[in-house]
Ligand SMILES: Cc1cc2nc3c(=O)[nH]c(=O)nc-3n(C[C@H](O)[C@H](O)[C@H](O)COP(=O)(O)OP(=O)(O)OC[C@H]3O[C@@H](n4cnc5c(N)ncnc54)[C@H](O)[C@@H]3O)c2cc1C
Ligand code: SF4
């Protein structure tokens with residue numbers, strides 16, 4: 001949910017949008033925002049499934065420290081979505097375990 | 107008692123390091139002094155009821171009131187939520203604990219500091235509540251209740267290390283086997299070896315060691331750090 | 347390889363203030379920050395700050411952040427974003443990584459202004475999506491302007507928990523409960539009163555023992571605790587929510603200080619293990635620590651410490667005379683002691699002195715050949 005109007009920060013205006021895709025779904029994102037913000041705005045909260053038990057995870061620290069919000073972005077696994085900004089046409093996938101290539105070093 | 111004009115009322119009782127009320131008042135009506143943790147003192151005679159301090163206070167701890175001597179008094183309350191009440195609206199006034207005091211009518215809105223969005227809402231109220239009315243109830247979308255009483259919950263093994271999915275029982279197992287430092291637990295369980303490098307779990311593990319072994323977190327050696335901080339791939343390291 | 351007079355690691359209030367202070371005397375500084383945006387914690391703080399006029403009290407954190415950035419540009423300091431310092435080698439070589447490439451920075455002086463990271467809690471279900479740090483929630487609502495959820499339970503009543511709760515309501519969410527294990531509110535009354543007036547229930551002497559939900563958090567089980575913080579499960583209850591935030595303190599990010607072989611000590615009042623520093627924030631011959639890394643306090647103290655480190659670095663680099671520098675240092679210390687007074691600040695003032703004392707003692711032992 002976007003905060004379109006805010007008592008302190010005022011109205012959200014002059015936004016430039018970009019289109020990204022999450023698990024095939026088209027999502028309108030705002031240029032300059034991280035992937036995680038666009039997904040939360042679209043109501044998506046589960047970003048990955050863990051390696052051992054397949055538990056769902058989402059945003060935890062929001063500033064790139066915890067690595068819980070990692071997803072596959074344009075085919076690259078383990079991308080920290082809270083500090084990676086959206087780009088037009090980005091293809092994002094819920095990461096299952098270690099992700100497509102199965103490791104940190106692609 | 108000062109009548110028929112607005113006077114500031116300051117509800118700031120702790121010695122906190124703060125003095126914008128004093129420095130913002132154009133009439134020198136608030137005194138804090140050299141030690142900024144002193145509590146603010148208001149000079150009723152000097153206060154002109156301009157509301158500038160109300161909007162300047164980071165603690166939203168100042169309101170204003172006008173005693174009329176009649177059935178209706180007036181209060182002025184800073185408000186920082188949306189939607190803003192409008193002139194003519196009926197609002198519910200609350201005391202410091204959020205207890206409903208009854209309704210009042212919005213007479214005027216004002217922003218004493220044009221560069222800052224804090225708005226003062228001027229409300230006419232019954233004189234019986236003037237003293238206690240320090241807040242305007244926020245319009246809440248949904249009322250939330252405690253939904254259910256549960257008698258007994260079985261606490262199952264929580265995850266401590268989010269990255270490597272190490273559970274509390276595994277940490278306790280390590281402590282039973284003699285581990286007394288975050289490092290030792292790390293070697294045994296791989297906790298803190300994941301992508302975040304222990305930023306989330308090291309402190310939790312130190313806490314569990316303290317609880318289980320009695321060695322306080324302070325007495326434990328901090329987990330040692332060798333480069334790299336944060337994860338960089340081998341490729342990044344070798345490229346230069 | 348990059349050569350610089352001064353490398354500042356961390357672009358929060360401490361790092362930026364350091365760059366400005368040193369820059370004023372002609373020191374060319376480079377600031378690196380791992381984030382895509384500068385400002386550290388400042389831009390998520392849209393509330394007015396405490397302190398006095400010289401600390402910019404009454405000004406909102408995000409506005410202070412903008413002012414700092416303008417000044418940084420004025421003095422010509424270079425800010426490198428998306429750039430993480432991953433290691434310190436010797437006392438003047440720092441490895442940084444940016445855009446997938448690593449590079450060596452050789453700096454005459456280094457200021458560590460890496461801030462602190464938020465503490466976590468662990469209970470059943472604490473890893474479910476929707477459970478996050480208060481700082482994460484604050485970043486999303488105030489910087490990205492997205493609500494992470496609508497019905498929030500906040501854990502912790504320090505100022506961070508209280509302020510974030512207020513800001514969540516300003517952003518349009520409901521704070522359905524604030525839960526605090528201690529028997530009293532940790533932060534300032536004026537902040538707690540904002541919540542009380544809004545009708546937010548504050549459960550003192552309670553903890554969250556479970557978050558539940560199948561794929562995302564749907565609610566929490568809360569129980570009262572005894573003096574030993576043991577929950578009374580028979581009196582537990584459930585509250586529906588879609589978000590749970592942790593505001594349970596911060597721990598200084600001291601990894602780089604450790605790599606620089608700084609000695610550390612543990613001071614609970616300042617957040618945990620910290621590097622020892624002298625009365626000019628030096629943790630080593632050419633390395634300083636300023637801001638939350640040198641003890642978790644506030645943005646206002648972080649800025650003053652940043653200034654102090656910046657001024658001393660300028661003196662060390664010969665850009666500022668001892669006498670002029672000492673005058674500046676005096677003023678900064680006066681402002682710092684103002685911020686560290688009163689019931690809340692005094693504890694920190696004492697703790698900061700303890701760091702310096704331990705540093706001096708250690709230095710004494712080293713000079714005596716004992717270590
Ligand atoms: C909710 C909340 C409310 C607060 N309210 C107030 C208030 O009212 N008044 C007040 O004075 N203070 C307040 N504070 C405290 C204040 O925000 C912090 O004390 C202050 O931000 C600390 O500044 P800093 O520069 O030391 O660290 P930070 O602001 O944390 O900045 C450190 C920066 O360094 C970066 N970094 C760390 N390591 C590396 C590395 N290896 N490489 C590159 N970059 C790195 C980090 O990503 C970060 O951007 C509040 C804090 C919070 C969370
Ligand atoms: S209302 Fe105006 S005159 Fe009165 S104390 Fe506040 S700033 Fe001063």
Ligand code: SF4
Pocket residue numbers: 116117118124125126127128146162163164165166167168536
């Ligand atoms: S500005 Fe507000 S919070 Fe600060 S001292 Fe004055 S009344 Fe108290």
